Amino acid sequence: MDRSTKLHFMNRIDDKLSELPWYVTEYIDSRKRKLAHTTLLNYCHDYIIFFDWLVTEQSSAASRKDVGLNQLEILTVREVENFLSFLEYQLGNNKYTINRKLSALKSLFDYLQNKAETQDLKPYIQRNVMAKMEFNSVNETQETIANRIEGKILREDDFEHFRQFVAHDYGIQNKANARISRFHEINRERDTAIVSLILGSGLRLSEVAGINLEDLDVIKGQVRVLRKGNKEQYVYFSKQALWDLESYLKIRESRYGAEKSEHYLFMAAPIGRKGKSRRLTPRSIEKLIEKYAAAYGKPALTVHSLRHSFATRYHLENNDVPRLKNQLGHSSIQTTMIYTHLTDEEMRNAVNNMDKSKSE
CATH class of the missing domain: 1.10.150 (DNA polymerase; domain 1)
Structure with a gap:
């Protein structure tokens, strides 16, 4: 910070x-x-x-x-x-x-x-x-907690569908409303980068809001964040997040009037003629995710559930709880174990598919 x-x-x-x-x-x-x-x-x-x-x-x-x-x-x-x-x-x-x-x-x-x-x-x-x-x-057991989270996360193809919705489809959906359509056109690169970064890293809301330009390492695909307990850590993010961040960085200065002294990554547009650009606050990030989630048809989707979505997908594809614990910044591995229960259904389907392939 x-x-x-x-x-x-x-x-x-x-x-x-x-x-x-x-x-x-x-x-x-x-x-x-x-x-x-x-x-x-x-x-x-x-x-x-x-x-x-x-x-x-x-x-x-x-x-x-x-x-x-x-x-x-x-x-x-x-x-x-x-x-x-x-x-x-x-x-x-x-x-x-x-x-x-x-x-x-x-x-x-x-x-x-x-x-x-x-x-x-x-x-x-x-x-x-x-x-x-x-x-x-x-x-509550870990399985109970997992079941509670279950309906509030993105699965498989939903990752790219939601990203595309933020980047393009939301504007198309609201093309009849000139004000909303224009506002989306101004902020779509920024908003897409935020969604991609959370879905591609599992960062917390406060961590995303606190990122500065110098915290980004686009060569290694890492970002420096301040985790709970004021612990500094470098966290990896996905290639899709990198591409969306690069698209946003190309327009950041011109679109938001960023001055050289303003190092914060995600910016809010200036208000009024003499208004200055400013850091996008955690509450503003929450509100923009709520806006897109409601329009997408998943109003229960929040910044935190995007983080859960990343963790669930990571565990399903890598099955490496210790590394996931480090990526999420958990202090206890017991917290990370929740995501092993979230992937039970996928595991069950995978086993059933194996049986089908044998019968065929």
Whole structure:
């Protein structure tokens, strides 16, 4: 992640912190060297939801920024359970999302009780209710997870069909709408390159958005990315991704008004006459994939499911879990093993085809 991108995330984090209690700012500052900026930003979003709920339910503070440490110290287990129920039934969060939000709160409360100190060397809070809270039990097997992913990925010929749809067919489908057709014509090389890169490498959303020109090695077919835990890694991408990236790079400067000082790979078009070009944000990439997926007839298709699509195809063709683990940037090989279950159906078909060939 380059300096300008880090600065962008830090500004967004600071904006969120300006609306939160002072001790949350202190906690986030203490984690800036250890956690990714995207993680810290997610923490801020989680804390805003929690403190807004606290103000609404307890009405003892005028705003989330005014919630004092004493209010955290007197929270009961029942009240926190009510908050978790609010996440599930009012906000529609699933068990995984609730666990993530609970983890963020546990980390904050642990800091306030066990790490932060007042001037007289006492902890900020004596009682930590979050330490008593248990995570949701999620007992899904790898096969269950694989089955859940199954309907949300591309298979075999779908790779090229979807790529062609982004590159050409979407514009044809919308030729009657001059605005949409023109917008597609401007961005189709860029959007095709993004889709090809994810389908040809399995990169995460944040990794794709954070790529700079100097990160690309077109000779070796590699790109340097910053993975989870701020680990730098060179990741291979496919020849089709290379060809689409080269097509995009040919028009990048002229089409998007890129200046020599702007090194980010994927750019957004300038807004207005005096608007400057800028890095395409992760949310913008999400939205463009959602747009193409809906028009293609697979609205469940997301950036993450394109990553799953790559992993499934890679395992089917190579059957090399350790290398796939490294390619995807997984910390545990157990996570990568999900894709062995996703390819069960293909294996079954392959065996059946062998039987057919013998009978013929």
